[in-house]
Amino acid sequence: MADRGGTPLPTVALANVIVGLPKCSPCRSTPPRRSSYMTTRRIMLARLGQAGAMVSLPGLLLAACGEQTPKASPTKAPEAAKGETAKPVAVASTPVPAPAAPSTGAPKPGGTIKIALYQEPGNLNPYLNVQNAGNVVRNTIFGGMVRPNEKGEYVPDLAKEVPTTKNGLVSADGKTVTYKLRQDVKWHDGKPFTAKDVRFTFDVIMDPANPVTSRLGYRDIESFTMKDQYTFEVRFKTFFAPFISLFGAILPAHAFEGKTAIDKSDFNRKPIGTGPYRFVEWASGDHITVAKNPDYYVKDKPYIDQVIFRITPSREVGIAQLKTGEVDVVWNLIEAQIPEFEGDKEIDVWAKPGVGVERLVLNFSTPTGERAGDPTTKHPVLSDPKVREAIELAINKKLIVDKLLYGKTTVGTSPLSTGWAAPAIPASEFNPEKAKKLLEDAGWKAGPDGTRVKDGVKASLTYQTTSGDKLREMAQQVVQEMLKEVGIALEIKNIPSASLLGTWADNAPRAKGTFDINMWTTNPGIDPHFHLFSYFHSSQIPTDSNKGEGQNYARLKDDTVDKSLDEAGSTPDLDRRKAAFERAVKAVTASRAHIFLYNRLDVDGARKYVMGRTHNPWDNLAWDLENWWLSK
Incomplete structure (x- = not known):
């Protein structure tokens, strides 16, 4: 599996993280106005x-028994400076439309893609956001140590490799974990990404002044040691089985000037990340725009120059815009809307078994x-x-x-x-x-x-x-x-x-x-x-x-x-x-x-010219948006 679609890097399944066993196969939240x-x-x-x-x-029951948010001036982004493994369980079989045939042509760089979201995020801070729509946007902006791929394997992101006992980055007792970081990653403002940023993220999470959604796992960390600029080690008080899920998004220390209280920070609406896209603007009630990160560490990625997340008052409005071509993709459709697109010559329904x-x-x-x-x-x-x-x-x-x-x-x-x-x-x-x-x-x-x-x-x-x-x-x-x-x-x-x-x-x-x-x-x-x-x-x-x-x-x-x-x-x-x-x-x-x-x-709709997308039941729509491209 390619790391963010770039140089192939090792993949690690759940069981492998601790004991190096064979992989466990993968198995198989809204608008401002309420309708009357x-x-x-x-x-x-x-x-x-x-x-x-x-x-x-x-x-039916007897038979069964016997207002849109006003638009505001957009928020602009800051200028950038240049035991045994568990037995595999199959995905449950659910009748869905046949997927469109994959494109055989080479990816075509450039263009703008518009994605309709019927929920507007409350914020874009990964440790304060509690909405799925917010996660879709922030997936394009932030990176973490590792992430799950579509096969249910953990793959490196900002880490050079996934820590395991086999590669010596996890101790025999599972309580000490070492991460070696990529050295070619930059923040969207051009500053280098280092272990200092991971340490800052840990401090932010543990700061009692911050209303983070959860400190689960982080509070079990006994010590955090920076070995050098690109290596850090965490020591847990006791063994914590899902340790690999920690540090899923990293915050830039320099953007906060060392201050870990983040609840009221402008960063929550104007984030800086390391992901394939950088934040451009947020016009409340209308759209959020991100643009291609020219310093992204994967060569020639992403393909698309700009992504506009259109905030719509409902799924139905998003569908109407998809049909007219005002948007290219509609996020999070419902199962009942699948028949509406069967046989459509211009729109594909991406429908696959999910985990929600x-x-x-x-x-x-x-x-x-x-x-x-x-x-x-x-x-x-x-x-x-x-x-x-x-x-x-x-x-x-x-x-x-x-x-x-x-x-x-x-x-x-x-x-x-x-x-x-x-x-x-x-x-x-x-x-x-x-x-x-x-x-x-x-x-x-x-x-x-x-x-x-x-x-x-x-x-x-x-x-x-x-x-x-x-x-x-x-x-x-x-x-x-x-x-x-x-x-x-x-x-x-x-x-x-x-x-x-x-x-x-x-x-x-x-x-x-x-x-x-x-x-x-x-x-x-x-x-x-x-x-x-x-x-x-x-x-x-x-x-x-x-x-x-x-x-x-x-x-x-x-x-x-x-x-x-x-x-x-x-x-x-x-x-x-x-x-x-x-x-x-x-x-x-x-x-x-x-x-x-x-x-x-997991159901999403897209114009047929949207290419390169892979479904991942363990992540959201935008998990691999850097691989998407437009054939038109």
């Missing part, structure tokens, strides 16, 4: 009708008052495990997949839909009558309006997702009607992606715990430890005391989950890790802190 309820409902009913469903939502899972996230803490989000409090409705179980029993996931997603994917069963560590979890039962009995037996009695009540508390909940996402809005209304059937009322209150999925400092609902039920997708990596630990370990609950660090937004506290994840992160034995992950995942699914609706495909 009635408009979305009509679209949903029309789509259900197209899919051969009943023409009314109540009929769409889910409901249930808040276990009180969502209101001074103690909102406090994990020592209890949600007045959702803290009752019988209510959570009834919610899942009442949802016909297969109906959502078959009718809203045209059967293009499968129902969700766990946070790990695929991969070497994914356990076999059976699909949840759809049984609204059982749900009603559970609620009745737990003391939740039907009130005059049909909504259940217990001890004066109504089973009435707010239900939020990212506004402007038609599929999610349609799914919300289906779920709303299904839960109404068992006596649970849902009020839909959607907000823009940057607001819902923002940080603790942004007072985002999921971070602060000021919500009842959220709905969104998130993706694990090749090694699922970071994902599972961040979302489900009790130490990762965002609180005032930890300044919002962590992504356990459900406020789940489960001893089995905690102990299993602690074990999974402390041993190099893949069999032990897999068993520990399975225990954790089973406990998570039983808790119903997250209710997994359906497994996502």
